[in-house]
Every structure is written in C-alpha cells, then in structure tokens.
Amino acid sequence: xxxxxxxxxxxxxxxxxxxxxxxxxxxxxxxxxxxxxxxxxxxxxxxxxxxxxxxxxxxxxxxxxxxxxxxxxxxxxxxxxxxxxxxxxxxxxxxxxxxxxxxxxxxxxxxxxxxxxxxxxxxxxxxxxxxxxxxxxxxxxxxxxxxxxxxxxxxxxxxxxxxxxxxxxxxxxxxxxxxxxxxxxxxxxxxxxxxxxxxxxxxxxxxxxxxxxxxxxxxxxxxxxxxxxxxxxxxxxxxxxxxxxxxxxxxxxxxxxxxxxxxxxxxxxxxxxxxxxxxxxxxxxxxxxxxxxxxxxxxxxxxxxxxxxxxxxxxxxxxxxxxxxxxx
Numbered sequence: 001x002x003x004x005x006x007x008x009x010x011x012x013x014x015x016x017x018x019x020x021x022x023x024x025x026x027x028x029x030x031x032x033x034x035x036x037x038x039x040x041x042x043x044x045x046x047x048x049x050x051x052x053x054x055x056x057x058x059x060x061x062x063x064x065x066x067x068x069x070x071x072x073x074x075x076x077x078x079x080x081x082x083x084x085x086x087x088x089x090x091x092x093x094x095x096x097x098x099x100x101x102x103x104x105x106x107x108x109x110x111x112x113x114x115x116x117x118x119x120x121x122x123x124x125x126x127x128x129x130x131x132x133x134x135x136x137x138x139x140x141x142x143x144x145x146x147x148x149x150x151x152x153x154x155x156x157x158x159x160x161x162x163x164x165x166x167x168x169x170x171x172x173x174x175x176x177x178x179x180x181x182x183x184x185x186x187x188x189x190x191x192x193x194x195x196x197x198x199x200x201x202x203x204x205x206x207x208x209x210x211x212x213x214x215x216x217x218x219x220x221x222x223x224x225x226x227x228x229x230x231x232x233x234x235x236x237x238x239x240x241x242x243x244x245x246x247x248x249x250x251x252x253x254x255x256x257x258x259x260x261x262x263x264x265x266x267x268x269x270x271x272x273x274x275x276x277x278x279x280x281x282x283x284x285x286x287x288x289x290x291x292x293x294x295x296x297x298x299x300x301x302x303x304x305x306x307x308x309x310x311x312x313x314x315x316x317x318x319x320x321x322x323x324x325x326x327x328x
Contacts, residue, residue: 001090004061006305013063014260017050019081020070021265025099025134027123029162029191043266047081049285051088053263056294058090062261066095066119070265073102079113086114097121097160101137103145107152118149119158119187124168125175133167150184156226158185158245163206176215179242187232187245188215208248215244231257261301269297271305279304 004012021039023031045053054065065085072078073096086094093116100120110118122142124130130139150157159178163169175186188211191204215221221235224243232245262270267282279301284293 002059002061004299004302006302008256008305008307010257010259010305011061012259012261012302012305013061014066015054015057015062015064015263016066016068016260017054017263018068018070018265019050019072019078020044020075022074023069023071023099024074024101025071025137027099027121027134028167029123029133029164039266043282045263045265045267045282045285047077047084049267049282050081050263051084052285052291053281053294053298054085054091055088056291057298058088060295060298061090063090064093064095065091066097068097071099071101072096073098073106078106079109082110082115083113095119099134099137100142100145104141104148105145107145107148107154111152111154115154117156117158118154119160120146120149121160121162122146123162123164124171126171129168146184156183156185158187160187160189162189162191163211164191165204165206167204169206172211172214173218176218176237176244179237179240179244182242184242185226185234185245186242187247188212189247208246212246255307258305261298261305269301271301275306277304 006012021044054062067078067082069075075081082094082096085091094114095117096110096115097119098121100122103118103120107118120142122130122139123133125139127139130137130142146157146159159175161168161171161175163172172188175188178184178186188208190208190211191206212221215237219237221237221244224234224236226232226234226243226245232247234243234245236243258272262273263281264270264278267285268278268280270278279297281294281297283289284297
C-alpha cells in the first residue's frame with residue numbers, strides 16, 4: 001500500500017473536502033451576519049472534479065475522507081458523491097461534518113451510500129439560545145436528526161460543541177451529561193479565530209484545561225483510546241456509556257500528529273488550517289492537465305506542509321476567512 005509522508009515524517013492519509021461554502025444556518029462564530037457573498041456556482045468544484053482528486057489522492061495513500069461545508073447535506077444529490085467516493089479503491093473511511101438540520105432526512109441514505117459516520121456541530125441545548133447562535137435554527141430538528149443518525153448506524157455519532165464565554169460556556173456541564181446515558185461522543189473544541197471579523201476575542205475564549213476542569217466537577221475522567229489517534233483526547237466519566245473528547249488546536253496543538261490536507265469548495269488545497277498558503281487545483285483540473293499534474297500538486301501541498309501553526313504565538317489571532325469558506 002502506498003504511503004505519503006511529509007518532510008517531518010508524518011503520514012498524510014486524510015483529506016477534508018469542503019463541497020460547498022453555503023449553509024442553511026448562519027452561526028455567529030462561523031459566518032458574519034451579512035456581507036459574505038457565496039462563491040459563484042461555476043467556481044465550485046463539480047462532483048466529477050472532486051471524485052478525480054480523491055481517486056488520485058487515494059493512489060498516493062489517502063485513506064480517509066471527510067466531507068464538510070458550509071453545510072454539505074445542502075448540496076444537491078450528495079449521496080451520488082458519497083457513493084462514488086466510497087467505491088474508489090483505497091478509500092477506507094468516509095465521514096461527514098454537518099449541522100444536523102437535514103440529517104433526519106438523509107441519515108439512512110447516507111449509510112446506504114457508504115458514509116461511515118457523522119459529526120454534528122451543536123452549540124446549545126437550549127431552544128432559544130440555539131436559535132440565537134444559529135440565527136434562526138430549530139434545535140428540535142437537529143436533535144431528531146442526531147437520533148436518526150444513531151439508529152441508522154452512523155456510529156459513533158460525534159457531537160461537537162465550541163464553548164464560548166458569554167454565549168454558551170455555561171452549558172459545558174449539560175453537554176458532558178449527554179454521555180452518561182447515551183453512547184454519543186461529545187467533543188469540546190477550543191474556539192478558534194475564524195468567522196465574523198471581530199467576533200473572536202480573547203475574553204470569549206475558553207482554553208482546554210478550563211473546559212476539562214469544569215467537566216471534572218461531575219467526577220473523575222478516565223482516559224480512553226477511541227479508534228486511531230486523532231486531534232481529540234478522549235475520556236469517560238465513571239459509569240458513562242459515551243465518551244468526552246477535548247480538541248485544543250491552540251493551547252495544546254496536535255501539529256506533530258497532523259495527517260491531513262484540506263480542500264476548499266473552490267479547489268484550493270490548504271496544507272494547514274491556519275496557513276495562508278494555498279495551491280489552486282482548478283486551473284489544472286479545467287485546463288486539461290493529466291493525472292500526473294494533479295498528483296504533482298498534491299505532493300507539493302504535502303511538501304510545503306508546515307511543522308506546526310503559530311496561531312497561539314500571535315497577538316492578533318483573527319483569521320479573516322470565515323470557517324464556511326475554508327471548510328469546517
């Protein structure tokens with residue numbers, strides 16, 4: 001089996017692919033309230049172009065694909081894409097990050113088309129607050145979608161929560177309690193400097209260790225190993241069915257273990273989430289370039305992948321791209 005390694009000897013076998021920058025919610029930490037124009041449809045990669053990139057990447061050693069957005073389930077006929085990707089030789093794992101709004105409708109279709117599991121972004125369990133954070137979302141629709149996903153076999157269902165002071169930081173305990181009587185994976189993610197220009201600020205940020213200390217008021221956390229190593233460090237409360245994960249991209253960065261590339265919806269390869277460096281695949285894809293040229297660009301992205309990000313070293317942590325533009 002081929003294996004891709006970067007110059008820091010990290011195995012690169014994972015690609016996160018944003019298939020749209022559009023979303024049916026406008027979460028305050030992800031999108032500005034106004035002024036963010038969606039990318040023109042003609043500039044978005046077609047399914048055929050995405051499938052070609054994945055096929056070439058799989059031939060180099062990529063084994064894991066995650067589809068993101070925007071909201072990936074909002075793109076038309078997504079199951080044709082997921083089915084095609086899962087049928088590519090070498091692709092062993094296919095997952096989706098979603099806001100859950102359309103999950104009730106699509107869960108069974110997703111698993112039938114080869115999707116292994118889903119991550120659901122959920123930042124409040126309180127209906128009115130959820131509506132405020134998402135600028136109009138209905139939490140009951142999302143909760144039904146999460147349960148449908150679990151029953152359909154998209155396991156484990158991972159619930160991602162970003163605690164933010166003054167917004168939802170007082171719900172950390174409520175989210176942790178979800179794991180006591182269910183097998184969900186609840187993951188707390190440090191608030192990263194994306195989204196609405198000026199929304200991110202240090203006084204809203206809650207570091208991993210503080211989040212963990214709050215969870216530990218429920219009881220001792222025992223480390224557990226969940227599948228392969230990834231950015232999340234997992235623990236279990238005593239007697240709990242589910243597990244709790246902590247993802248700390250800023251205070252405890254996991255760059256030394258990073259195994260991924262990111263592909264934006266308009267065809268830009270990002271070697272690092274926080275990197276301003278991008279490699280545009282679209283001119284080659286639409287200019288008649290052979291597979292060898294696409295492969296060269298993929299290898300180039302891996303060659304220039306930095307050893308680590310330096311976002312925590314900067315006094316100004318604002319990244320001016322919205323997360324919906326990069327891919328969640």
